[in-house]
Amino acid sequence: EILRRIADEGHTIGIHTESHQYRTIYASVEAYLKDFETAYNRVYEITGVKAEIFRFPGGSVNSYNGAVYQEIIAEMTRRGFSYYDWNVSSADATGNVTAAAIEKNCLSGVRAHKRSIVLMHDSTPKKTTVQALPAIVDTLLEEGYAFAPLSRDVLPVAFGYAN
Numbered sequence: 001e002i003l004r005r006i007a008d009e010g011h012t013i014g015i016h017t018e019s020h021q022y023r024t025i026y027a028s029v030e031a032y033l034k035d036f037e038t039a040y041n042r043v044y045e046i047t048g049v050k051a052e053i054f055r056f057p058g059g060s061v062n063s064y065n066g067a068v069y070q071e072i073i074a075e076m077t078r079r080g081f082s083y084y085d086w087n088v089s090s091a092d093a094t095g096n097v098t099a100a101a102i103e104k105n106c107l108s109g110v111r112a113h114k115r116s117i118v119l120m121h122d123s124t125p126k127k128t129t130v131q132a133l134p135a136i137v138d139t140l141l142e143e144g145y146a147f148a149p150l151s152r153d154v155l156p157v158a159f160g161y162a163n
Helices: 002-008 029-047 069-078 099-111 127-142
Strands: none
Touching: 002 029, 029 069, 099 127
16 A cells, blocks of 8 residues: 555655565576566556666675675666665664654754755655655755656766775
8 A cells, every 4th residue: 555655656666676585586687687677567567657766675786785786786777777875864763763863863864965866765664764764855955955756857866886
């Protein structure tokens, strides 16, 4: 129901993988593609949306995917997908972070960049993220910022490649 509502309200739907199990999905390019396809098909079956964007669990370059990230990026790009990393973290994935801390992280991070993609999580336990959102949105709007959905027309933020 939530996924249908998201689609019906016109929000962008991106794929983040099905399992989110780093060691499994980053074991090989094929493992990543299989897990991605499961999530992609599930979203399509429920919403009719053919997602065009995705985010790597842990970001495009992380300590689990060093051997495969370049091949995954090349294959996903070949298949017509765009990926997005983030340049601002709400830090809501850490333990018991408060709404005030999330607000502070987001506002200071956004103010440090010309344009920002903010990492936030919407899983059930992330109640403080939801609590922080109104103040974040209101403050940024008051400061003249604008919000826009991600699409393939939006220039991605991408992590730098490891040496």
